[in-house]
Amino acid sequence: IWTECLRVVEKHVNEQSFSTWFKPIIPARIDGSVLTIQVPSQFFYEWLEDNYVEVLKLAIKTILGANGKLEYAVVVDKGNSQNQPYMVSYPQGVNSPANAKKKENLASAHSPFDLSSLDEQTTLQSNLSANYTFTSFIEGDCNRLARSAGFAVANKPGITSFNPLMVYGGVGLGKTHLVQAIGNEIKNGPDDKFVLYVSSEKFVNQFMDGIKDGNIKSFTNFYMQVDVLIIDDIQFLAGKGRTQEMFFHIFNHLHQNKKQIIMTSDCAPKDLMGLEDRLLSRFKWGLTADLQMPDFETRIAIIKKKMQSEGINIPDNVIEYLAYTVDTNVRELEGVMISLIAHASLSRLEISLELAKTIMKNIVKDIETEVSIEFIQQSCADYYGIKVEDLKAKTRKKEIVIARQVAMYFSKEFTNHSLKSIGYHFGGRDHSTVIHAVQAINDLMETDPSFRNAIQEQKKQFKIRSY
Template identity: 55%
Template sequence: MSIEKTCTNVWNNCLQVIKDNIPARSFATWFEPIKALRIEGDVLTIQVPSLFFYEWLEEHYVNLLRKTVKQQLGENARLEYNIVVEKSSNSNPYTTNIPSNGNGAAGSKQSIPVPVALNRDIKNPFVIPGLQKLQVNPQLNQNYTFDNFIEGDCNRLARSAGYAVAQKPGGTSFNPLMVYGGVGLGKTHLVQAIGNEIKKNFPDKLVIYVSCEKFCQQFVDSLKNRTINDFVNFYQVMDVIIMDDVHNFAGKEKTQDIFFHIFNHLHQSGKQVILTSDQPPKDLSGLVERLLSRFKWGLSADMQIPDLETRMAILQKKMYSDGIELPYEVVEYVANNIDNNVRELEGAMVSLLAQSTLNKKEIDLDLAKSMLKNFIKNSHKEISIEYIQKLVCDYFEVPVEMVKSKTRKREIVQARQISMYLAKSYTKTSLKSIGAFFGGRDHSTVIYACQTVVDLIETDKKFKSYVQDIQKKLKLS
């Protein structure tokens, strides 16, 4: 068997173990691009796309990598990285080896600076005509920062990549950085936070934030006014372009063609491009293939609907910023029932505060329920422990009376623990009352059951799907 084949087999075996221990999205981002190069004795060498890639693996997955490699090659096994480092945009990449223990000297990224002269005759589409000197207002909202961006599992990859870009714009493998996701999930906040951080770290860099719609309008105006060269030159001298909602390029072939050339110039010059979209590049329609291929060059990171804890943290952060205090149960109630997007979540809180002020009423749970019925789903129907218990038992096809019994059969214990967990999450019932309802058990049993469910959700994909299915049924009831 050849060395290459042995190397590939060993790494594939490692990947099988790694895949079972991390989320699919993380595996696709951080492990699928890795190539196995060679095995020399007990040393496995793998190739990663960039120095930042290596640093991320060492910071977040070093223990998992160490265990899996030792599992394949024995206790004396070592892992080395072969890092692709670009010397310049016009040259072939070279590689450097770094051992996994972090003691190896990392080769610094090589680049050839591209001089940019700010021509006084370039017209700036963001300022009044006739301005003699190129002075760029980055068009950024100063309120959008990393400090007030709440991180959670739903956005951790996008936030981490965005922060890395802000520390080294144009100098990471995340170029372009594409942030995608549904409406109101924080895409614009994140990319503007990147822009603001870059301006803070590098005041002399030219940063511009522009919506795709605005860019298209400017292009049409430049055609009418015969100033297309000024339009292109303006964007080509930028150090960082942040373009929002690139899905709006769909069907606009001439505008796509112009942006394609601007993109190429910026990328080849080591400048940073940041994009947002409502879908990943592979699902975008109406865009020419050569532009889509450019969007796929860097990293595409999704923004998902935030989980309950993240939604509560978002509300608490907003309350703190506005100098407002609300009872914990009100925050929990709003966050529990509004799970579409962050914008709707904050809108509901603003509405609640307005109603409280106008009616001169103190905000409590009853007021929240009555005033936010237009926002909150299912507010007309209070979920009871009985209903949760019946739903869970029907789902697992076990008798309700068995869940209240003393039996320790695995399927009964599972149904009982999930019922307790959901009762705690979806009702205002105390732990003591929940325990009493399930056959006279005490509150410590409920706490243990809830913790067990949380642990299994994090480690058992099948169990997690059970809980999610039941939660969907609860929300639709």
């Protein structure tokens, strides 16, 4: 009988709604002219009631005749102690508590979730910070795809194939900045769109409050009216089944209505543990783009931009030093800049390399600042895949000779050891061997560009330490 009802329903709703809202329904029993269907949640039930009452009525009357009635059995969440399905019947549903609640909430649909409750106005708040813009988001190889996809979405929210747009990357790499930049761009754009930014944590808390206060309806109403939903740090939903289910429904509703959804996560979707597959599979509908740690040049550009916006000038060698030394994430880079500025102004000192180094040592605990011959030897041995002993041995094998000469060259450049002392550290060779090595490396760098690049690449790690 239910299959027949579904056939009627199918004719009246689109494919996506059908698979979202009707496929999950399980026919429970038929009792005379009363059909009981089992639905996965209270929310699901309310949603059917709100949106598909007419279709369901039609199906029931068509198949069961004029006396046909529909009852729902709602499966209570597993997290809940009562595991029994409970019953809600329809069509008496008009006076059901759920519907009474709904009317009341419609009047104040925005208020409970207007997150700026301090603000008495009824305008909808986006929760966007105006500082996060595309202009202040420096482009680099590290973020090119995410940034340009974000820009495309900002110009045509909901219309591009980047729906949802999922941005992922480690902590402090600019996820929040980028997605808020998209939000700001849309908000300040020509169309009157309601953009909403929310952290997943806040989303979970609102949902929990909604349950506690029996206010789920206004929660969903609120979220379903947005044009652009930005939900940050989605990994926070891990293991929160009920919130995920709710998010799933909101997601479907928004997506169906061509509303833009933008999400961030601290890891790739495939590594998101504790998120339901049906949710993860939805994420694949759009575009997933990652953010990486900016490379050296991009870090320089970020520091310069930041200093410029603070109206502060710092010497180039300090900028370089910071860009070299802080390679963890952008937030840390900013942290170091801020303490540098603060120290300089408190102590009324010029921002100098000396000051930067002192501060750096206080903040970054594991920073090694000395370049020893041993360190150079180890690093060259690793680079060329040989043993440190080989550098000191008598071998004249070509690869080893090169590695040895490179190590001597770096020792000359980055340590204060005399030629004699360097020779001594390389198996007791004399100073003329060291001079010869330095000369040979300089010659090679001149004639072989790829060798020169390799040397410059290796040099970075010594440079960081030798500031």
